[in-house]
Amino acid sequence: MAHAPSSSAKAAAIIDGKAVAADITARVAAGTAELVAAGALPPGLAVVLVGEDAASQVYVGAKGKKASELGFHSVQHTLPVDTSQADLLALVATLNRDPAIHGILVQLPLPAHIDTTAVIEAIEPAKDVDGFHPINVGRLAIGERDRALVSCTPAGCLVLIKRVLGDNLSGKDALVIGRSNIVGKPMAQLLLQESCTVTIAHSRSRDLPALAARADILVAAVGRPEMVRGDWIKPGAVVIDVGMNRIPAPERGAGKTRLVGDVAYAEAAAHASAITPVPGGVGPMTIAMLMANTLVAACRAAGRPAPTF
Numbered sequence: 141m142a143h144a145p146s147s148s149a150k151a152a153a154i155i156d157g158k159a160v161a162a163d164i165t166a167r168v169a170a171g172t173a174e175l176v177a178a179g180a181l182p183p184g185l186a187v188v189l190v191g192e193d194a195a196s197q198v199y200v201g202a203k204g205k206k207a208s209e210l211g212f213h214s215v216q217h218t219l220p221v222d223t224s225q226a227d228l229l230a231l232v233a234t235l236n237r238d239p240a241i242h243g244i245l246v247q248l249p250l251p252a253h254i255d256t257t258a259v260i261e262a263i264e265p266a267k268d269v270d271g272f273h274p275i276n277v278g279r280l281a282i283g284e285r286d287r288a289l290v291s292c293t294p295a296g297c298l299v300l301i302k303r304v305l306g307d308n309l310s311g312k313d314a315l316v317i318g319r320s321n322i323v324g325k326p327m328a329q330l331l332l333q334e335s336c337t338v339t340i341a342h343s344r345s346r347d348l349p350a351l352a353a354r355a356d357i358l359v360a361a362v363g364r365p366e367m368v369r370g371d372w373i374k375p376g377a378v379v380i381d382v383g384m385n386r387i388p389a390p391e392r393g394a395g396k397t398r399l400v401g402d403v404a405y406a407e408a409a410a411h412a413s414a415i416t417p418v419p420g421g422v423g424p425m426t427i428a429m430l431m432a433n434t435l436v437a438a439c440r441a442a443g444r445p446a447p448t449f
């Protein structure tokens with residue numbers, strides 16, 4: 141079998157993030173109905189956008205639409221791009237005090253004149269549905285996930301991994317490529333909590349292919365189009381592609397673009413047992429987990445048991 145043609149490799153299963161997200165969303169809808177039937181307030185989500193960046197408006201619109209569909213109380217605050225930090229902090233303080241609001245999401249990135257860390261730290265941790273506040277980051281790190289709110293994208297990645305491998309990930313070798321506070325670091329914490337042997341790689345790591353060759357689970361979150369090549373992938377690995385890179389697509393016409401991940405998808409699919417596509421993989425899960433976090437925050441605020449996702 142030393143010279144087995146690559147065409148003999150079994151094609152990877154495509155992990156349908158849209159379908160799993162729809163499943164999570166249906167459970168959030170049911171949990172919301174149950175909460176309201178018990179006489180509690182519906183989950184309330186406030187999304188704050190500073191400036192009118194086109195891409196951000198699309199994401200924020202999608203979040204508001206989904207929240208409304210689920211029976212949430214949903215509000216959006218769009219502030220001018222030159223809003224002062226003090227005015228943004230004042231809005232956050234108002235939302236912190238508002239009993240109808242259980243989740244506050246301040247869309248990132250913020251304009252350069254605003255200190256992002258100061259804004260994140262101003263959000264009441266119990267309402268921090270992005271899971272970016274140091275209290276939530278710390279609770280995840282000390283194994284208190286039950287009391288934390290966890291960053292939506294890595295939480296969604298973990299759901300996808302468990303759909304493929306089952307709930308027991310103990311002893312698996314996991315490689316996370318990327319060390320951002322939003323994805324890479326919390327992803328590594330979640331996998332560590334699941335008793336994986338976790339490696340975090342980044343732009344200074346030496347010999348990524350050698351690290352990938354050991355990985356039963358590979359999560360790519362670097363923001364470099366198709367950087368992870370197919371021949372890096374351990375045969376049978378589960379590959380989760382968090383990358384969302386818009387690249388020129390002249391084959392589609394002048395000035396057109398297309399979305400690609402951090403993984404060379406077609407190549408990797410020949411080696412992996414399962415892989416997420418881009419789009420349609422991790423992206424839809426991010427929004428589903430935001431809704432799940434908002435329901436969890438509302439249940440806790442009402443003193444009721446929160447579902448786990």
Ligand SMILES: Nc1nc(=O)c2c([nH]1)NC[C@@H]1CN(c3ccc(C(=O)N[C@@H](CCC(=O)O)C(=O)O)cc3)C=[N+]21
Nearest residue numbers: 199245246247248249270419420421422423424426427
């Ligand atoms: N405070 C904050 N929290 C966030 O969670 C946050 C943020 N700021 N800023 C921007 C990023 C981006 N983000 C996405 C969520 C879903 C898709 C998504 O659903 N993507 C689809 C469609 C992609 C397309 O076709 O354009 C997919 O991958 O299939 C994408 C991107 C959340 N973000």
